[in-house]
Every structure is written in structure tokens, then in C-alpha cells.
Amino acid sequence: MSGEPEYVAEHLRTGLATDGRLHELGLDVSVIGTTIVVRGAVSSLAQRDAVGTIASELAPGAEIVNDVEVVPSRRPDSAEAEELG
């Protein structure tokens, strides 16, 4: 890995947004030494796996910590409805 951490992080963020296997714009990327931590949320397990794959391709040699979660999509209880009058 080369380059200033800020540039590395932003190039990776851009890659995660534009790569056709993912297209996720809202992820947070931190570079700490040779470790890259990706945080945020996606809508499927396959997309979460794609985060790790793309990050490894874009930053070969770095240790990738994939801290991305799959957004919960459970049905709400009726009691959770918001009364707006």
C-alpha cells in the first residue's frame, strides 16, 4: 500500500461506490497503518462479501477489516406505528 492514508481511504470509498458488484455510497473507510477498516451498512450478505473482495483488490497487501453490517429488514410490530394525529 502506498500514498497518504487520506488518499487511500478516499480512493477505496470511491471504488466501493462505483464498482458494479456493490454500488454502495455510504460506507466509511479508515486507514490505520497497513490495516483498512470498512464500516457501514448494506442490504445483503452478498454485498457485505463484495465489500471485502473489492477492498482486497483495490488495496493489495493491506489487512481488511470488514465491519459492514447487513441492514435489518424485519417486519415491524403493529405497536410500533407512529400516531401523527
Add this chain to the structure above:
Amino acid sequence: MGAVRIAAVGDVHAGADRESTERLDAGLDRLADQADLLLLAGDLTRCGTPEEVRVVADAVARAGVPTAAVLGNHDHHAGRPGEVVDVLESARVSVLEGTAATFEVAGRRVGVAGTKGFGGGFAGACVSEFGEAETKAFARHTTEVADRLRAAMAMCDGADVRIVLLHYSPVRDTLRGESPELYPFLGSYLLAEAIDDAGADLVVHGHAHNGSERGMTPGGVRVRNVAQPVIRSAYRVFELRPDERPAARAATGAGRT
């Protein structure tokens, strides 16, 4: 009469795969028991392909609840928004862009005015139609969608309940949690101004995955960010009771509280 029950969710980001189908079906399997109307606040897909939106359209059709939608920026990525709209409309989803649809639900007329919206920023930090052609085009698009929203809201005059459906946010409130540097790309105050001029009972939007759920326009219309990463569930349900409003408010139709 009972409440009008509005379910809303944005940013489901479906792919053309079985995981997305199962996720949507599991989330929507009780929708017909819980809501009279479903609103989809844009970014139904990841890349905006007809194959992806077919997954959403089929799931919504199986849910069996009248549905209105706006597209989001992801739904435009493949450059095929017309095909995306066609797939949704084939599943009887009302797709709104500067237009409105009226639904007869729970014995009331519910008017939904919708547009994708756009960025541009908020008071004190807005892009202006000045300078390079690219900057002017960005600012002009925001103005155009806000004008289209005004026209759409006029179509809802006389409805018992008036809802505004957007993808981008009309207010800063529901962006709390996002980086302030991103605000000009997440919404525009021009949308809120159009809403306040016409009045509404509720605004729902998506787009701001790291934002906050609740906000209000300067004129007092409630705004809810229903992006799925924010609500962390299949949808939110809002209950509105137009019969219990103060007579003066009902008579003027004003949405301001």
C-alpha cells in the same frame, strides 16, 4: 372512522437475486394487515436495471397493498429509468415524478405528491445557478424538481390526507449523523419551501442512510427519513386521523401546525 395507515420505506436497494426476493417477502408478509398504503421513497434498486426492479415489483404485488413510489439516484444509474418505471407500473405501482396520485383508502382520499428531488443544500450553504455550465445545470435541476413538486401538490387539493413522497431530503433535521460536507448532495431547502407553501400532513424521504428519522419543515410539516438503514426494519407505519383535526385546519387544508 379509524386512522389512515401509511407504510413507508426507502433505500431497499434490491438486487436481481434470490436473497433480495426473500428479504422483501419476509419483510412485507404482514403489510396488508398493518397498512392501507405503501410508499417507496426511492433507491428501490442498486443499479437501476429492469431486472432488479422486477424483484421489488413482484414483492410489492404479492404484498397486495396499493403502492406509490418515486425513483432514487440508484434507480437512475443504469440510464434506464423509463424501463424501471414501466416494470413498476406493470405491477400497478403509481410512480410519481412531479405528479400526484389519489388513493381511496380507509374511507378517505389520500393524495400523494412525489418527486425524486435533488441536492443543492440548505439555507446559508446552497449552490446557485452561477458560473460554470456544470454548476448551473446542477442548481437548475433542483429548481426544476421543486417547481414540479409544487405542481404535483396542487393536484392533491381537496384530499383528506396529503402526503409528500421524496427521495432527497427537504430539511437538515433528518440529515443529522451525515457528514455536513455531504448535505448539498442529500437535499434542498427548495423542496421544503414548496411543501410549506402548499401544506401537507407528512413528508417521507430516503437517501440519507446515516441520517436521523424525524424532522420538520420550517413551516411545521413533519418529515420522516424512512431510509431502511435508518429505520432498521421493513417499513415504518404512520397513522393519520384527519377526522380528529381542529375544524379550522381541516377547513383551510393547511398542513402547518
